[in-house]
Amino acid sequence: MTRIAIVTGASRGLGRNTALHIARRGGDVILTYRDRADDAQAVVADIRALGRKALALRLDLADTAGFPLFAEHVRAGLRDVWGRDRFDHLVNNAGHGDMAAFDATTEAQFDGLVNVHFKGVFFLTQALLPLLADGGRIVNLSSGLTRVSYPGFGAYAAAKGAVEVLSVYLARELGPRGIAVNTVAPGAIETDFLGGAVRDTPDLNAAFARMTALGRVGVPDDVGPVIANLLGEDQGWVSGQRIEVSGGQVI
Template sequence: MPNEPIGGPAAPVAIVTGGSRGLGRNTVINLARRGVDAIFTFRTNRDAAEAVVSEAAALGRRAFALQLDTGRAGQFDNFAQQVTQTLDALGRERFDYLVNNAGGSHHALIGAISEEDLDLLYAVHFKGVLLLTQALLPLIRDGGRIVNISTGLTRFAYPGSAAYASMKGAVEVLTRYLAKELGPRRIAVNVVAPGAVATDFSGGMVRDNPEVNRRVADMTALGRAGEPDDIGPVIASLLSNDSRWVNAQRIEVSGGMVL
């Protein structure tokens, strides 16, 4: 039997940003395995998004792909309207879960960080998370759940990651404030911080470069780099009723990286 999260007779509905690839895709699929329908975003690759829709359908769940650039806050009101229309098609007025996952990598030493790069990181990784959550708050049900995605790099320092990790650090603070302010609505908010994962993130650096993969394995207590299926089930579990009393927490999922 699937470990189905709370949400009444109709299937629960999750919104997952950046759901066409990597950890977002894995989250959509793991939610489908637990009986959760999904509305997920993609930025450019429609074919990859449609493949996720098909994979969810093969698991007996519905998934809807909506195009969105989470770095462009001006799109968020229109996106909320699209979400409302999609919920209508599902016979729902509200959705249950939000996973703020979309984002990209950045590698530069502090002396080489450009203002343009910093502005883009801010737009996607912090401003986008805050304002998209704000736009969707009227649509998430009381008692719902939010998971934000951070990084192990907020705990340990790796040269070249200062700007990216700093934005994720801001997301971790935002998570605690969201948990406090949304508490009266019984909405739990947590943050998942993955370690290095073998996806196409950073151009597939961990997945496709054997030397990088080996270095990650050497600094990880469990002796290997992470895989998407190490992360997606944790996110799905945090959205489930099993984790109903977990709130305002940073949960690192890294296999014990840099202990």
């Protein structure tokens, strides 16, 4: 039976890349977006061009009150598009960056990061759990910045660190259902994260490249295949792990 994955924040960047690699491996995708409906529909078209099924649904991870309705939209999509009542994989990818020194970080910045990267992941997973098939998979996205520090990312990295701990607890609590849960932690990647700072700022790009054993920063194609591979049928014995995909950043 075809596997169905939900990938949050898949209208661009790592989420888009992950969704496409899932499709290339024979999976179908429900992808979410917040503001970029046209971009999301373009990803749907790309997935369908690969011969797979796809559906785009709007989701604001900061709005936990909207999660029950989102779950109902997922339920309806599963019924109408696939004739099923369960999906198989959840990739909690959606997020944003907000860089500020510790002594300059505002409460609004802190709340924005925690609400999306931790609280949103926690309660979205909870809302979708009744629809997740036994034997399924959850992959939560973290960051290489939970292992090494770079000034300005204290609140962001702390929220991602919370997700890493959550992944371990989910792996233990969902283990009896055969659900494997892991964290993927990318290093510096050339996307439009932080307005494309790593991609478009030569000095910052070079600084991160010097920190990396393989001598460059990453691109989405370095990360998406790893996530898609973790969802493969032959990876079910990997659970509760933090997998860094950084090219050997600061080793």
